[in-house]
Amino acid sequence: MPEITGIDHVALTVIDLAASITFYEAVLGASVMGTMDDGPFRRAVLALPGPTHLGLTQHDTGSGRPFDPTNPGLDHVGFACASRHELLAWGEHLDALRVRHSDVQDAAYGSALSFSDPDGNALEFFAPAP
Numbered sequence: 600m601p602e603i604t605g606i607d608h609v610a611l612t613v614i615d616l617a618a619s620i621t622f623y624e625a626v627l628g629a630s631v632m633g634t635m636d637d638g639p640f641r642r643a644v645l646a647l648p649g650p651t652h653l654g655l656t657q658h659d660t661g662s663g664r665p666f667d668p669t670n671p672g673l674d675h676v677g678f679a680c681a682s683r684h685e686l687l688a689w690g691e692h693l694d695a696l697r698v699r700h701s702d703v704q705d706a707a708y709g710s711a712l713s714f715s716d717p718d719g720n721a722l723e724f725f726a727p728a729p
Contacts, residue, residue, distance in 0.1 A: 605650060605651075606651055607650065607651065607652060608644070608651060608652035608653065608654050609651070609652075609653055609654065609676050610642075610653075610654030610655070610656055611653070611654065611655055611656070611673075611676070611716070611718075611720050612656050612657075612658060612661060612718075613655050613656065613657050613716070613717075613718050613720075614657065614661065614663055614665070614717075614718050615657065615717070615718075616641050616642075616643060616655055616656075616657035618717050619655045619657075619716060619717060619718065620643055620645070620655065622716055622717050623645055623653060623655070623716070624645075625696055626692075626693065626696060626698060627645075627647065627653075627678070629645035629646060629647055629653060630645060630646050631643050631644070631645055632644050632645065632646045632652070639658065639659045639660060640656050640657060640658045640659060641656070641657045642654060642655065642656045642657075643655050647678075649679075653676075665718050665719035666715075666718050666719040666720045666721065667719070668721045673720075673721075674721065675713070675720075675721035675722060675723050676720070676721070676722050676723070677711070677722075677723040677724075677725040678722070678723065678724050678725065679725060679726075680724050680725060680726040681726060682726050682729075683703060683705075683710045683726050685724070685726060686703045686710055686711070686712045686724050686725075686726055687703065689712055689724045690702075690703065690712055693712075693714055698714055699714065699715075700712055700713060700714035701713040701714070706728075707728065708727065708728055709725055709726055709727040709728045710725070710726050710728070711723045711724065711725045711726075712724045
């Protein structure tokens with residue numbers, strides 16, 4: 600079997616590309632590394648820390664409805680963090696940006712802090728259990 604080396608990117612459909620770029624730049628410190636505007640959609644690719652990228656796509660024929668994690672498909676995107684302490688720092692960062700989020704939720708396998716982007720895409724900061 601051929602080998603994969605990890606996840607290169609996650610691509611999300613958004614309603615307003617410019618608003619989503621602004622959100623991810625502010626929340627994650629991501630930067631746009633490329634754009635595409637040659638089809639029935641507009642896309643931006645943002646660089647995240649490490650080898651992973653985030654694609655944001657605004658389709659010309661999109662429904663305009665916000666994301667619903669109960670439909671089949673993507674449930675959420677989890678961003679890796681080193682520790683539960685880092686999750687608390689992310690909570691403070693989100694508070695400063697007035698981004699609503701959950702409290703840190705602990706489970707046997709790790710801890711998570713959940714929030715959503717402007718389109719309701721479910722996002723999470725996750726730290727594995729020590």
